[in-house]
Amino acid sequence: MSSRKLDRNMDAAFKIAGLAATFFGLLVLVVLVIDVFMDGFHRIGWDFFTSYPSRKPEQAGILSAWVGTIWIMITTAIFAIPLGIGSGIYLEEYARRNRFTDFIEINIANLAGVPSVIYGILGLGLFVRMMHLDRSVLAGGLILALLVLPVIILSTREALRSVPSSIREASYALGATKWQTIRHQVLPAGFGSILTGIILAMSRAVGETAPLITIGALTYIPFLPTSPVSLSQQSPYVHLSLQGFFDPFTVLPIQIFNWVSRPQKGFLADAAGGIIVLLAITLFMNGAAIYLRYKNQKRW
Amino acid sequence: MEQEIIIQIKDADSFYGPKQILKNVTLDFQAKTVTALMGPSGCGKSTLIRCLNRMNDLIPRFRFEGKVLYKGIDLYAKDVDITDLRREIGMVFQKPNPFPKSIYENVAYGVRIQGITNREFIDGIVEESLKRAALWEEVKDRLHEPALSLSGGQQQRICIARALAVKPHVILFDEPCSALDPIATAKIEELITELKKNYTIIVVTHNTAQAARVSDFTAFLYLGDLVEFGPTAKIFTVPQDKRTEEYLTGKFG
Numbered sequence: 403m404s405s406r407k408l409d410r411n412m413d414a415a416f417k418i419a420g421l422a423a424t425f426f427g428l429l430v431l432v433v434l435v436i437d438v439f440m441d442g443f444h445r446i447g448w449d450f451f452t453s454y455p456s457r458k459p460e461q462a463g464i465l466s467a468w469v470g471t472i473w474i475m476i477t478t479a480i481f482a483i484p485l486g487i488g489s490g491i492y493l494e495e496y497a498r499r500n501r502f503t504d505f506i507e508i509n510i511a512n513l514a515g516v517p518s519v520i521y522g523i524l525g526l527g528l529f530v531r532m533m534h535l536d537r538s539v540l541a542g543g544l545i546l547a548l549l550v551l552p553v554i555i556l557s558t559r560e561a562l563r564s565v566p567s568s569i570r571e572a573s574y575a576l577g578a579t580k581w582q583t584i585r586h587q588v589l590p591a592g593f594g595s596i597l598t599g600i601i602l603a604m605s606r607a608v609g610e611t612a613p614l615i616t617i618g619a620l621t622y623i624p625f626l627p628t629s630p631v632s633l634s635q636q637s638p639y640v641h642l643s644l645q646g647f648f649d650p651f652t653v654l655p656i657q658i659f660n661w662v663s664r665p666q667k668g669f670l671a672d673a674a675g676g677i678i679v680l681l682a683i684t685l686f687m688n689g690a691a692i693y694l695r696y697k698n699q700k701r702w
Numbered sequence: 703m704e705q706e707i708i709i710q711i712k713d714a715d716s717f718y719g720p721k722q723i724l725k726n727v728t729l730d731f732q733a734k735t736v737t738a739l740m741g742p743s744g745c746g747k748s749t750l751i752r753c754l755n756r757m758n759d760l761i762p763r764f765r766f767e768g769k770v771l772y773k774g775i776d777l778y779a780k781d782v783d784i785t786d787l788r789r790e791i792g793m794v795f796q797k798p799n800p801f802p803k804s805i806y807e808n809v810a811y812g813v814r815i816q817g818i819t820n821r822e823f824i825d826g827i828v829e830e831s832l833k834r835a836a837l838w839e840e841v842k843d844r845l846h847e848p849a850l851s852l853s854g855g856q857q858q859r860i861c862i863a864r865a866l867a868v869k870p871h872v873i874l875f876d877e878p879c880s881a882l883d884p885i886a887t888a889k890i891e892e893l894i895t896e897l898k899k900n901y902t903i904i905v906v907t908h909n910t911a912q913a914a915r916v917s918d919f920t921a922f923l924y925l926g927d928l929v930e931f932g933p934t935a936k937i938f939t940v941p942q943d944k945r946t947e948e949y950l951t952g953k954f955g
Contacts, residue, residue: 499762571757572861576868577789586815591802601732660895 426571435681442674451674454624455657459668464676469540471608471683472592473627473646474653478541478607482550489551490558495568495584507602511579514552521615523551530617535617539627540647545613557599561592594698598691605687608682611655621660623652654680708733708872708902709754714768716749718761723749725926727768731872731919736894736903738917738934740910741953745867745923747906751874752902755791756784772872775906789816794863797881799859800849805832805841808849808860812868827867835863836893855886862893873897875905879912891916892906910950913936922946 451464493510497503525545535541565588573583589596627646633639655675661673709731716724723746731737739747747776749758756777758764770777777787800808809828818824828845832838837859841852849860858878865873868932875894883938894903894916907913913920914934921931924944928935941947948954 489865566799568795568797569801571793571795572799572801572864573786573811574760574785575757575793576794576815576864577757577786577787578812578815582815585813587801624912670817 438674438677438681442671442676442678444623444677445671446678455622459664459672461595462661462669462672464654464679466626466653467600467652467676468679469626470623470651474542474546474614475604475650477539477610478546478550479604481544481547481615482554482603486551486554486600486603487548487558490555490562490664491584491589493555494559494562494576495580500594501568506560510552510555510563514556517548517612518610519612519616521545522613524548526603526617532560535648537620538585538648539651541617542614542619542651542653543647544608546610546618552608553603553606554600557603558592558596561595561599561609562588564595565591580647598695598698600695601687601691605691608683608687609655611653611659612657614653615659618649618654619656621656623650627651653682703804707731708735708773709904710769710771711750711753712769712771714766714770716746716753716758716892717765717768718749719763723926723931724753727923727928729928729931731902731904731923733774733871734898734900735906736898736916737855737919737921738913739904739923740908740913740949741919741923741929742908742949744925746875747908747923750923751876751904754872754874755788755793758860759784759791763871775931782888786858789868790868790870790876792868793876794858794861794865794878798854800852800857800860802848802850805860806848806853807843807862809867816868822944828863831863832868834866834893834895834897835859836889837863853886855889858882858886858890859893859931862890868945870880870901871906872902877906877908879907880908886913887912922949924949 434517450463451468452465453461454465456462493503493507522545525541525548529535529541529544529605530537531542535544551661569587569591570583573587578586593652628643629647630643632641632643634641658673658676658680661669664670704879707730711727711729714727716722721904727746727750732744736838739750741747751767752758753770754772754777758766766778768778772787773785775782777784790809800813806828809823809831812829814823829842831840832954837856838855840948848896849857852860862873862878879890883955891912894905897903898918903912905916919932920927920937922937922941922945924945930941930943932942937946938950941950
């Protein structure tokens with residue numbers, strides 16, 4: 403009798419403890435966000451997005467930072483998405499299970515947990531020095547692509563594995579080859595989950611600072627990478643250029659990091675403004691991922 | 703009537719890992735008849751039907767020994783491309799498994815993957831297949847709606863139409879009604895009887911009444927052995943083996 407009562411009390415006690423733990427995390431987050439908004443919200447405006455960094459905090463903006471972030475994200479996506487999906491399909495659908503593939507698998511899972519600064523050191527040696535890419539958009543994008551590659555591979559495999567075998571069997575039974583089955587049935591059925599994984603991987607890359615600082619990405623950049631398309635008055639009027647990939651860059655987290663380390667108070671407000679923009683970007687990307695996951699909850 | 707044997711199983715043994723599933727099964731299937739593979743759960747009837755289009759190849763630890771001759775061609779010979787032969791030996795599965803696409807795309811898929819792109823030709827095949835599967839009247843106005851929005855019985859008929867679209871000679875039914883209600887079951891059984899005019903049908907069932915209703919020949923399997931095979935009327939009225947009689951009278955299974 404008394405033991406039952408004790409059990410019930412434990413039940414209630416755990417419920418309260420769990421609730422407190424949840425609220426503690428939430429509370430800290432809310433305080434942080436409110437603090438950042440109070441410091442930096444007044445900086446958000448048209449000028450903030452269209453100005454280069456400056457020695458005067460009230461004139462400084464994030465133009466080179468957000469444009470650089472977009473450049474880096476596109477470069478990362480170009481390399482990481484095809485390589486990641488390709489490896490995921492190979493490992494999940496084609497590779498035979500043996501010691502070698504087991505070894506690869508364990509290593510991919512481990513790579514997903516390697517601290518990002520290690521990737522920066524690798525990139526510094528491989529891309530910046532050996533391949534002479536310097537501190538370019540290409541070098542930065544390649545490093546972040548390596549960083550998110552394991553995440554994309556793992557989520558692709560997860561997505562393909564969740565496609566029920568009955569779909570594959572139905573396709574094979576109609577005389578489809580393995581590639582046709584993957585291309586026309588398995589990939590479309592798993593597409594939503596793959597896309598969710600990609601967005602989450604990219605939203606991780608958006609916030610990465612350490613590997614880019616490691617390669618020495620500049621913090622004061624009063625210019626943009628060369629635009630891939632430019633117009634002129636004379637024939638041929640439209641010029642295409644890949645030069646931008648080889649130009650130096652900065653990104654939002656680095657700009658924020660730079661401002662935070664300045665002694666002047668005004669730069670702290672700039673940093674808070676940058677943080678608000680970065681938060682908005684990650685919130686948007688994670689929101690899109692959650693929406694896609696919700697939308698793709700199909701029942702077979 | 704000329705009796706044409708379309709599929710012959712010769713000395714079939716199959717294993718899953720170290721476990722033997724089929725034990726030395728030899729069985730002939732006559733063209734344009736319905737043959738029922740009947741027996742309790744775990745007797746190997748599903749394994750046997752899946753040997754006929756090599757669906758078991760997808761299971762990593764599966765092993766098959768023996769021969770399956772389809773019109774004289776050994777399906778397990780090294781130089782045989784099973785993906786081509788699966789067009790001639792279609793299959794309908796236990797649980798309705800339409801692709802998560804439209805009704806039209808489900809039926810057109812088997813034709814499209816052969817590289818055929820002629821829109822009118824595909825339209826024709828889709829209509830003809832849905833008519834043969836007795837589904838055309840129910841879905842003709844909503845061909846582009848998702849197949850998964852249909853009822854279970856309709857989904858199973860989509861799967862039958864999908865199999866018919868690639869013009870098979872043989873259709874394998876692996877317990878096609880086990881996930882359906884009695885009315886949908888009756889429709890599928892009626893359809894099987896109709897289809898045997900043009901196709902050879904092999905149907906797996908654990909339901910003795912269903913075997914009696916739809917089949918011309920019945921094979922009774924028990925623990926991997928082919929216990930008895932013969933015309934359905936004979937199996938059900940004068941079973942030769944004690945185990946067949948006990949199964950039919952509901953003593954086990």
